[in-house]
Amino acid sequence: MNQEIEEVKVLIIGSGPAGYTAAIYAARAGLKPVLYTGGQPGGQLTITNDVENYPGYPDGVMGPQMMDDFRRQAERFETDVRYGMVTSVDFSQRPHKIVVDDQKVILADTVIISTGASAKWLGLESETRLNGKGVSACAVCDGFFFRGQDVAIVGAGDTACEEASYLSNICNKVYMLVRRDEMRASQIMQKRVMLNPKVEILWNTETVEILGEDEVKGVKIKNNQTGAISDLAVTGFFVAIGHEPNTSIFKDFLDMDESGYIKTIPGSTRTNVEGVFACGDAQDHIYRQAVTAAGTGCMAALDAERYLAELELV
Template sequence: MGKEKTKCLIIGSGPAGYTAAVYAARAGLKPILYQGDQPGGQLTITTEVENYPGYPEGITGPQMMTDFMNQAKRFGTDIRFGYVNKVDFSGPPHTVYVDNGDVIEADSIIISTGASAKWLGLESEQRLNSKGVSACAVCDGFFFRGMDVAVVGAGDTAAEEASYLAKLCKKVYMIVRRDEMRASLIMQKRVQSLENIEILWNTSTEEVLGKDEVEGARLVNNVTGEKSEIAIQGFFVAIGHKPNTDIFKDYLDLDSSGYIITEKGSTRTNVEGVFASGDAQDNIYRQAVTAAGSGCMAALDAERYLAEKELAVG
């Protein structure tokens, strides 16, 4: 334990963090990476990944993250278990505090803490996660071609997911809690124009049905209290994501949803020497390949920043 110094510290794993580590390590920055409370990030709860280039046969999310981690290790990244629970960005250098007592002073910091999907909080939803329950239609919709599925949510994300699934699936139920949607008018019109989408208004989910895989959902009408069941094979929760950025809010500019704001065309934050990548700053694409790309950008930005700093001192 105790205080250490490093040129480059990466907070969080997943595609962004591990890619940043590969680039930073190859640039000779000898990065330290703390994996966070979910090593590998959201992909570790994803079964099959078929849309990442270079894996023609597909790959499981956990195996893919192990491959990323091993590649980062190969070039000398110091990968550690640990969760950063406090930061002091009043430097540079900047200081971070880890739950195991480590204190790291870093000349540059790359944030790749990701985001977590919001869930309904049902026991059945968690039990059947990755067994028909998903929080990403673009990631998993392909596996439900020709099947009946449901999407929970009423915002633009839910409308986009329902529209995407409508191209692949036989029937899409859209479960909306109130008698109106929060989605933009254009997205509402798109959903309502698709014949195989049925919107269930004033409806909540009581339970996802199925023992080893999703077989249906038990619903309740919020006005009448009447219960009903639908037969489905896929259950998509689209009620939003929460970026894992709370510990940075005293120092970094965040948008209204908590995503880190970066300079356009860059991963630079409002704090000198601090860079953000992946789903912690991307509320639009949220894909493994875009996260990896931004991790590469963050490492290159950090490398240039450190080089310029050394030149200025020299």
């Protein structure tokens, strides 16, 4: 069967704040970008309710509405937004070869990767059902909604400690649920939460279930040493057990860190492959905010435009 082949100047893979911002800049530069949304058009923000910390939305905005605004702005400048999943890539030669849905072949002069990262979850039914209704994977994003309340956070690494400390500045009480009798976090981060009077660490503690029908009412926990089961009365439940970048299809070509985040040349979005740029949470394991993702999306489009200009392709 003959595969359909199309040539493009700029191909954007992914459709969160980074991808759509890259599209806006590339389109306004006359580069006629093609953007494939991936399996979750709009990215993680489509499962986020209220977004109150993105500039320009003084009254806040629902995550799906915000991503729809981004998409419409990109399309206004004639970005070709397409629904489809990139299933394989070949960055070994130029133009770069990208296969969509195992069928269509794109030959791209430049590629902007904005595939994001996915939060790791515990796998509980109640966790899925109450996501956005008291369950969150981002304390910086959602902690404000629980000011003055009692909350729980599960995790034992530096991120969990950072988020527990952040929540302690907003919330009345923070229960930190740690599965073992020790943490993976650095000593300085462990000390910070252990000395924090508003953080109570529950060692050897597993989450059995999150309680509540339409909003979080508490969490059922189990002590791994004694087997005792008890309930904690909390109104917020934060999962901080890590994120997984959506970058596996690029591993044969791009340099990554041990967790799979794409390495970029400092001060740019350039990767180790010429003409391939990475932005957003696919390369950022530190900030992971919509506004920082959008910023790197802008950078990627500008980097791609300069690269094309150097090759005299624009």
